[in-house]
Structure formats: C-alpha cells, structure tokens
Amino acid sequence: MPQETEGSIVNDYQQNNVTYLCMNVVGNKFGFSIIQVCSNNVVALKQDINFNAAFLKENVINYLNNLILNYRPSILLLSTKIRQDIYDEIERLLQQQKGKLNELKVRFLSWSKFDKKFLEQELKDSNNSFACMDENKNCKLLNKMMLVFNSGWDITCGTLSCVLQTIINDEKLVDQGQQKLEINNLTFNLMQFSDSFVLDDDTINSLQVLPSLYKTKVYNSNKRGCLSLYELFEKSVKSELGKQVLKSWLTTPLKTKDLIVKRLQIVKILVATENTSVLDQLSWSLKKIPDIYRLLSSVSSRICNKPHVWIALVKFCETMIEIKKIINLLDSAYRQGVLKDLHLAIEEHKFKKIMSKINKVFNLENSLKEKELIINTGVNKELDKHINFYNNLEVFLEDIAVHIRTGIINDINCAAKLDPTVQNNIKNLINVAYIPQIGYLISIDIEAKELLEIVQDWVFIFETPTALYYKNNDIMKVDKEYGDICGIISDYQIEIFHDVQTEIIQYKLFLRKCYELSAELEILKSFAETSIENNFKEPELSSKENKLIIVQGRHPIFENLVDSYIPNDISLIGSRFDDESWNTMFCRIALITGANMSGKTVFITSCGIIVLLSHIGCFVPAISAKIGIVDNILTRIKTSEGINHTQSTFYSDCQQMSKCLALSTERSLVLIDEFGKGTSPIDGPALFAAIIRQMSEYKHCPRMLVCTHYHELYKKKIFSPQLKGTIHLTTTIFVKKHKDGNEDNSTEVITFLYKVKEGISNDSFGLFCASLSGIQPAILNRAHAIVDAMNQGRNISEISNTVPLQELTLFKKNQKIVEEFLSWDIQLEDDNDIAIKEKLKFFLQKDIS
Structure with a gap:
C-alpha cells in the first residue's frame, strides 16, 4: 500500500504554472478535479463516472491519459487506498509519458483528505476564506452542485476537497512573492462526458490523432509536415489556449447532435464564398491574440513592472475590438453560435477603459526602448518631484561636495601643511555619493587618508579597496531632509503599479471569457481553412439512424503524402439504432478482403477519421457523408508493443479485441485490422470467425469495418456472401502474367488500383x-x-522431402570424399606429421566428378 508523501512544493511553485490533478476510484466510480494555480481555474466532472467493472482499470487509465495530454499537470494527487493494480497501470503510463511531457510528480495523501465534508464545512464557515467564494457566481454554482448532485458527486467532490486542502498547506511553504491561488476568485469549468466520449490510446495511435515524437524521413520530405490530425489543424492555430482546446476536441469528440451542428454551422458560415474576406481578416486578427492567462497571472503578482506584459495587454484589447468589427461585417443571420457569443462578450467600452488606464499611467513606447516600465509625468505630482530631484542629483551632490571641500581647505590652512599633491587634487579626492538604502556619503580616496587627521565628527560607514565612506552632520541633515530617494520613488511606483493592477484585475473574468471564446473561434476558423484548402464537405448527421454512407472518402493525412490518391465509397445501412432485428434486412458489418499493400488499412482508418472529424464539428474529406452519431470509436489495428509490454503479440491483440467488444454499443464504430495473427493457423481463424458470427447475430451490434486475410473461411463455407448483417468488400488489383522465356514458367505482375468494391478476394498475393x-x-x-x-x-x-539437383550433386561429391577418407589407414603412413597433413588436405580438396 502506498504511503503518504509530502513532495517538494517549493520547487514545484518555482515553475511558473503549477497544475494539480487529483483523482480517485471508489468501487466502480471514478472522479477527478484539476486546479491551475496560474489561472485560478478549476476543472471537475459534473458527475462521477460509473465504469464497467470488467474494464475499470482500462477506463481509468484512458481518462487519466487524456487529462495528462490536455492539461499537462505537474502534480498528481492519489489516495493511499488506491487499488494496487490501478496504481501499477498509472506507473506504467507515467513511464511511457516520460520525456514526452513535463515530468509529473505523484504524491500520495491520506484517504481522509478525500472526504467531501471538508469542502462542505469550509463553504459554510463564515470565518474562513472560502466564505467569500459565495459572492462569486461560479462558487454559487459549486454550492448548488453540493446540494443537487449529493451522492452522484461524492468522489469528484472528495478530490476537489483534497486538492484545495493540499494547495492551502503547500502555499504556507512557499515564498510570499510566488504566484498563489486566489480562492475568492476561482473559475469553475464542469466537464460533462454525457455530451462527449474519450478516445482511448489505441484509437489515438491508430487514427494518428496526435503527433508522434518520432519524425520519420516521410515527415521531413512532406512539404506540409503533417503526420497527424492535430498537425493538420494546428498550423493555423497560434494561441496557446487554442492548441490546448484543439487537442481536447480531438481526443474527446462530441456525441450530441445539437452541439456538433452548432460547430458545423460556424464552419459552414466561414467557408461560404461571400465570407472569404471575413475569414481572411479573422485569421489575421486571431493569430495576434496574446496568452491572457499568462498576462493575468503576471498582473496578479505582487509587482508587475514588465513593459511587455502591459504592451501585450493593450494589444489584446485592441485585437478584441478589431475582431468585433470583423464579426460586424457578417450579415446578422450569420452571427450565431460562438460568433454571436464572442460578439456579445466583447464590450468595447471595457476594453477602451482598460487601454485608457494603461496608456494614461504608463509610457509604453519609451518603456519598450528603455526596457523598464516608465510612468507618465503628471500621474503623481510627488513622484514627479522626486524623479526630477533624482535626475538632478549629480548637480545637488556636487554642490554638497564643494561645501565639504571648502570646509576642509579652510581647516588645512589652519593646520600643518599636508602633502602638496593632496592639496592640489582635493577636488578629485573628496566627493559626495548616493547609494540606495544607505543614503548620502562622503567619499575620500584612499590616497587622501591623511585628511582624516584634520576633519572631526565624521562617522565611518565602510570602505572599499579604493575609497573610504563617511557621514558628517551636514550629510545626516541631507539624509533627513531628502531621504532615500530611490526607495521613495520605488514606493510611489509600487503604489501606482498596485492601483493599476487592482483596477485591471476587476476585469479578469471578462478578459478570460473573451479569450476562451476567441480560442474556440480560432479552432473553428482552422477547420474552415483546412476544409477549403483540402476540399472537405459538410457531413450529414443522424441521431436515429445506424448508418455510415461515405462517397469518395479520402484519408486527410495520407492523401498529402502521395502523388495521387484514390477515394473510396462505403455504404453501411444498419436500420434504426433501436431496431433489435436489424440483421434481417440491414447490414452493420463490412468484411474487407484483398491483397497485401492494396489499401485496406488506409480505407478503414480513413472511414474512422471521417467519423471522428464529423464529431468534432469539422467538414470531412469526402464528396458526401451520412453518419449516424457514434458514442465511441474503438480500434484493433496497431498492436501495443514496447519494453513495458510483457505480453505476447496475440495476447495484446486479444486484449484490444476484448475491450472493443465489451465497450461497444449499437451506436459505436469498431475498426478491426487482421485480428487473429500470432497464433496457430487454426485458432486464429476460428476465433475471428466466431467473433464475426456472434456480432452479426447480436441485437446491439455496432458498425464494424473488419479487414482480414482469412480467405479459407470463405473457401470452407464458414463465411458466405449471404452472412447475415454483413457486406463483403474487396480491394481491386490488376494481375498480368509475365512469361520468363519459357512457356511453362511465368510470374504474376500486380498493379494495385486501391479501389474498394463489393466482392470477396480469394488471395492475399x-x-x-x-x-x-x-x-x-x-x-x-x-x-x-x-x-x-x-x-x-x-x-x-x-x-x-524433394532435394534440389544442385544439393544432390554436392551431397554425392562430399559422400565420395568421406568414403575415401574412411578407407584411409593412417597407421600405414609415415610418422611424418607434415606428410599426413598434406595427404589429409589432398582428400578434402580433391575434385571428384
């Protein structure tokens, strides 16, 4: 059982952005919460997820992997009571992620900290800092959820309670200057997986959803540099939030038609010919938006005196006003969805007020040149007075120095004569200096040390190898009258910085909302640009019909890697989702056979990608596509291999297949490629045939695209063209007999046509x-x-058992050599070793015909 650990929070906080991920599993229920300290953002499940007990471990790891990819947490909080097998899988996952992302530190906490009662008590306690959360509308939502969801939110609520306790304890250990969580200004984002589904790691890899760290030669030679769906869209997504949301959309597609259609509608508006100018202007403006999360984090810090932060904040405001003007160019009928939301969210007067405040206080143009934040003249008269004094400080100090030198010269005239050199250079040997925090000082060159015998009432402060520093009554009066001028200026500046920061922070939620909506629009804009560039078309979605009809479908990644691409069709019409007798007249399974290298895998993955793209709200690479909404995309295409996988290839394939069968419903899409390899030629086909037969008779059968080379199943009549609920497809090839000079000898030359049609192949070639x-x-x-x-x-x-003539000839030759060697009586030979060796060499090298 893992033991409770504390971790090194000081080091964690020294990274600019600390993100906590807390998860817990109790029975078959799973819950999590995420807190991003930098942005005061809370992400939590709207309701605990209840998993299938048989696949609890796999589901937990799948969700955890998705959260790590999308939120990049730096600290993972787990209960000391977590199941050992689940922890083993977590450890394995983190080992796989090592080097790909920032290192994720795991900390174990007592199970008692996962009790939601802590959070309930803190929300009720009027003396606690959590009480002020009730004034925040987001935290009112939290209070409401605590009451409404009650037992359905226990585990997630417990993780939120745990992570808040941990942050409170951690922040006691860090320096006051470090960025901390503003508990009274938390923003809650509730994840509701009832509207979406999570792609597992197998599907992400098989459909090339996210980029691989290993870049092949194909990648380097590809002008577009695109080997994943993420890269396909990411090239026109510039904001950090946009990239993060894009990754989230790709790995958690929607399964609610209304939400998908809202996204598709925006893409349709942006690709419209009459809106080309608007799309171009949006593209130009959206890519200029700075990361407001980081800017607000800097503004929220104790002192924000970095010019680039305020310049970027002004740029953000200007860009948002610009975007609103661009949206205004659209016809009012087009202003819907995120376009409407962003248009309403951008309150121009607020942005102008923010810019006015910043420009009124700071001289940003000079600040950029001087690389320090400069406050405008007239903002604070006292500050201006002190800055003016500081700018003329050199003259002021010289006047004091002249006064001190004059007094010393008078003392010299009354005293014994000093070294003439010292008397002549007294102007260079005695000066008055100002050192921040120490004040004003008399500086005497070390060569004029004998002058100290003349002066009186001077107080020694410190010395350097070249000078001695003193204060006298005159200097002390200057200290008292003028003070530490740099410290005074700094105090006034800090006060002004704080006033501006406090005013800007009032707009924090407003700025975040505009930024988040702009990131969503940026992704949809990327969908539109990619659709125009690659001739994608709008899909037609159905929430009732179990169908997959694609005309001239293409693989959006592969088509850019080859000189010419052959599109293909598929038509799976599986009746209504609720039709339990679907297999009497309809088909939900497509069995694809064909030659090796003829394009079967590319075909089924292209279909999977088209379905995925349609469910994230993007147009698809096809002439047309009619798709019944799916609730999951499951694959058995690539075998999971690696140093951490100790199972055999066949066992890993069976695990993937088992997951596909257990987690699929009548609304799912299942892609299977060559299942059954890696075992005996009897067991593999038998298991494959049994799966297809059972699924063809299963009343909740999903849509299945299955590639196989088991032609013997057709030859032995185990499968037939009349198999219920199944269509049979094959890839086409052109076979030409090539004669090798001899009438009896000929070889087959095959041309791959990469076209899929109805039929059954009888050879894999x-x-x-x-x-x-x-x-x-x-x-x-x-x-x-x-x-x-x-x-x-x-x-x-x-x-x-047939021995080739060449081998038989060689055998007979060697047989004769052995016979002669065995008949050689070595005892009759001379005792001369050299002669024996020569005769032995003669036997072995003898050419016997």
Whole structure:
C-alpha cells in the first residue's frame, strides 16, 4: 500500500504554472478535479463516472491519459487506498509519458483528505476564506452542485476537497512573492462526458490523432509536415489556449447532435464564398491574440513592472475590438453560435477603459526602448518631484561636495601643511555619493587618508579597496531632509503599479471569457481553412439512424503524402439504432478482403477519421457523408508493443479485441485490422470467425469495418456472401502474367488500383508483396512450389522431402570424399606429421566428378 508523501512544493511553485490533478476510484466510480494555480481555474466532472467493472482499470487509465495530454499537470494527487493494480497501470503510463511531457510528480495523501465534508464545512464557515467564494457566481454554482448532485458527486467532490486542502498547506511553504491561488476568485469549468466520449490510446495511435515524437524521413520530405490530425489543424492555430482546446476536441469528440451542428454551422458560415474576406481578416486578427492567462497571472503578482506584459495587454484589447468589427461585417443571420457569443462578450467600452488606464499611467513606447516600465509625468505630482530631484542629483551632490571641500581647505590652512599633491587634487579626492538604502556619503580616496587627521565628527560607514565612506552632520541633515530617494520613488511606483493592477484585475473574468471564446473561434476558423484548402464537405448527421454512407472518402493525412490518391465509397445501412432485428434486412458489418499493400488499412482508418472529424464539428474529406452519431470509436489495428509490454503479440491483440467488444454499443464504430495473427493457423481463424458470427447475430451490434486475410473461411463455407448483417468488400488489383522465356514458367505482375468494391478476394498475393520487399528469389521460388502443392491438394511432405539437383550433386561429391577418407589407414603412413597433413588436405580438396 502506498504511503503518504509530502513532495517538494517549493520547487514545484518555482515553475511558473503549477497544475494539480487529483483523482480517485471508489468501487466502480471514478472522479477527478484539476486546479491551475496560474489561472485560478478549476476543472471537475459534473458527475462521477460509473465504469464497467470488467474494464475499470482500462477506463481509468484512458481518462487519466487524456487529462495528462490536455492539461499537462505537474502534480498528481492519489489516495493511499488506491487499488494496487490501478496504481501499477498509472506507473506504467507515467513511464511511457516520460520525456514526452513535463515530468509529473505523484504524491500520495491520506484517504481522509478525500472526504467531501471538508469542502462542505469550509463553504459554510463564515470565518474562513472560502466564505467569500459565495459572492462569486461560479462558487454559487459549486454550492448548488453540493446540494443537487449529493451522492452522484461524492468522489469528484472528495478530490476537489483534497486538492484545495493540499494547495492551502503547500502555499504556507512557499515564498510570499510566488504566484498563489486566489480562492475568492476561482473559475469553475464542469466537464460533462454525457455530451462527449474519450478516445482511448489505441484509437489515438491508430487514427494518428496526435503527433508522434518520432519524425520519420516521410515527415521531413512532406512539404506540409503533417503526420497527424492535430498537425493538420494546428498550423493555423497560434494561441496557446487554442492548441490546448484543439487537442481536447480531438481526443474527446462530441456525441450530441445539437452541439456538433452548432460547430458545423460556424464552419459552414466561414467557408461560404461571400465570407472569404471575413475569414481572411479573422485569421489575421486571431493569430495576434496574446496568452491572457499568462498576462493575468503576471498582473496578479505582487509587482508587475514588465513593459511587455502591459504592451501585450493593450494589444489584446485592441485585437478584441478589431475582431468585433470583423464579426460586424457578417450579415446578422450569420452571427450565431460562438460568433454571436464572442460578439456579445466583447464590450468595447471595457476594453477602451482598460487601454485608457494603461496608456494614461504608463509610457509604453519609451518603456519598450528603455526596457523598464516608465510612468507618465503628471500621474503623481510627488513622484514627479522626486524623479526630477533624482535626475538632478549629480548637480545637488556636487554642490554638497564643494561645501565639504571648502570646509576642509579652510581647516588645512589652519593646520600643518599636508602633502602638496593632496592639496592640489582635493577636488578629485573628496566627493559626495548616493547609494540606495544607505543614503548620502562622503567619499575620500584612499590616497587622501591623511585628511582624516584634520576633519572631526565624521562617522565611518565602510570602505572599499579604493575609497573610504563617511557621514558628517551636514550629510545626516541631507539624509533627513531628502531621504532615500530611490526607495521613495520605488514606493510611489509600487503604489501606482498596485492601483493599476487592482483596477485591471476587476476585469479578469471578462478578459478570460473573451479569450476562451476567441480560442474556440480560432479552432473553428482552422477547420474552415483546412476544409477549403483540402476540399472537405459538410457531413450529414443522424441521431436515429445506424448508418455510415461515405462517397469518395479520402484519408486527410495520407492523401498529402502521395502523388495521387484514390477515394473510396462505403455504404453501411444498419436500420434504426433501436431496431433489435436489424440483421434481417440491414447490414452493420463490412468484411474487407484483398491483397497485401492494396489499401485496406488506409480505407478503414480513413472511414474512422471521417467519423471522428464529423464529431468534432469539422467538414470531412469526402464528396458526401451520412453518419449516424457514434458514442465511441474503438480500434484493433496497431498492436501495443514496447519494453513495458510483457505480453505476447496475440495476447495484446486479444486484449484490444476484448475491450472493443465489451465497450461497444449499437451506436459505436469498431475498426478491426487482421485480428487473429500470432497464433496457430487454426485458432486464429476460428476465433475471428466466431467473433464475426456472434456480432452479426447480436441485437446491439455496432458498425464494424473488419479487414482480414482469412480467405479459407470463405473457401470452407464458414463465411458466405449471404452472412447475415454483413457486406463483403474487396480491394481491386490488376494481375498480368509475365512469361520468363519459357512457356511453362511465368510470374504474376500486380498493379494495385486501391479501389474498394463489393466482392470477396480469394488471395492475399503475399509472395508478390515479399518480392517487392527484396526477399531472395530462391526463397520465393520454394514458397511458390509449396503454395502450388497446397492448392492442388498434394502432400506437402513430398515437396518438403524433394532435394534440389544442385544439393544432390554436392551431397554425392562430399559422400565420395568421406568414403575415401574412411578407407584411409593412417597407421600405414609415415610418422611424418607434415606428410599426413598434406595427404589429409589432398582428400578434402580433391575434385571428384
């Protein structure tokens, strides 16, 4: 059982942005909450998730992986009572993530800290800092949730309670200057997975949703540099929040039609020909938006005197006003969805007030040149007076120095004569200096040390290798009258900074809302630009019909890697979702056969990507697409391999298949590629056939696209073209017989057409694929002989026992050498070793025909 740990919060807080992720599993229920200290942002489930007990571990890891990818937490909080098998999987996941993202530190906390009673008590306690949360509308929502969801929110509420306790304890350990959580200004974002579904790691990898760290030669030679869906859109998403939200949309697609249609409607508006100018202007403006989260974090700090922060804040305000003017160019009928929300959110007078305040107080143009924040003249008369004094400080100090030198010269005239050199250079040897925090000082060159015998009532302060520093009564009067001028100026500046920061922070929620809506618009703008550039079309979605009809569908990544791409169609019409007798007249399973390298995997993944893109609100790479809303996309395409995977390939494939079958519903899409390999030629096909047969008779069968090379299942009549609920597709090829000079000898030359049509293939043409990969001709010839024998029903052992003529000739030659060697009586030979060796060499090298 893990033990409670504290962690090194001081080091954690020294990173600019600390993000806590707290999760817990109790029984089959899962809950989590996230707090981003930098932005005072809270993300939590709206209601605990109840998982299937058989796949609890896999689901928890799937959700955790998604949260790590999207929110990049720096600290993961777990209960000491977490199940050991779940923790083992978490540890394995973190090991896989190592090096890909920032290091995630795991801290174990007592299970008692996951009790929601702490949060309930803090919200009620009028003497606690949490009480002021009630004034915040977001925290009123939290209070309401505590009452409404009650038992349905226990675990998530417990994680929120735990993470808040942890932050309160941690912040006691850090320096006062570090960024801290503003508990009275928290913003709550509630995640409701009832409107979306989470892609698992297998699907993310199989559909190339997120980029891989390993960049291949293909990547470097590809002008577009795009090997993932994220990269396809990310090139026109510039804001940090936009990139984060894009990743979240791709890995958690929507499954509610109304929400999807709202996004599609915005993309449709932006791709319209009459709105081309608006799209171009939006693209130019949106990419100029700075990260308001970071700016507000800086403004919220104790002192914000960095010019670039205030310049960026003014730029943000100007850009937002600019965006509102661009949206105004649209016809009022087009101003809907996020366009309408952003248009209403951008209150121009507030942005102008923010800019006016900043420009009135700060001289941003000179600040940029001087690389320090300069306050305008006239903001504070006292500050101006002290700055003016500081600017003329050199003259003031010289006047005091002249007065002191005059007094010393008079004393010298009354005293014994000093070294003439000292008397002549007294102007250079005695000066008055100002040092911040120490004040005004008399500086005497170390060479004029004998002058100290003349002066009286001077107080020694300190010395350096070149000078001695003193104060006298005159200097002390100056200290008293003028004070520490730098300190005074700094105090006035800090007061002004604080006043401006306090006023700007009042607009924090307003600025965040505009930024978040602009990030959403930026992603939809990216969808529109990508759709125009790649000729994507609007999909037609249905919440009632179990169908997948794609005309001229393409793979959006692969089509940019080849010179020409052959689009394909598919038509799966599976009746209504609630039709339990669907397999009598309709089909939900597509069995795809065909030659190796003929495009089967690209075909099913292109279909999966088209479905995924339609569910994030993007147009799709097809002439048309009619898609029944899916609640999950599950895949068994790529085998999970790596040093952390100790299972066999077949066992890993079976795990993936088991998950697909257990988690799929009649609304799901399941993609399967060559399941059954890696075991015996009997077990693999038998298991595959049993799965397809059962799913074809299952009343809640999902839509399934399945590739296979098990042609024997058709030959042995286990599968037939009349298999219920199934359509049969094949990839087309052109086969040409090529004669090798001999009438009896010919080889097959295959041209891949990459076109999918109805039908069943009876050959995988694996040997042709092997020849293309460079396998030696002798091996291929032997393989062809074995295949021909099997197809003719001949005994394979006869083929295996047949010895080639070349081998037989060599065998007979070696046999004669051995016979002669055995008949050689070595005892009759001389004792001369050299002679024996020569005769032995003669036997071994003898050419016997």
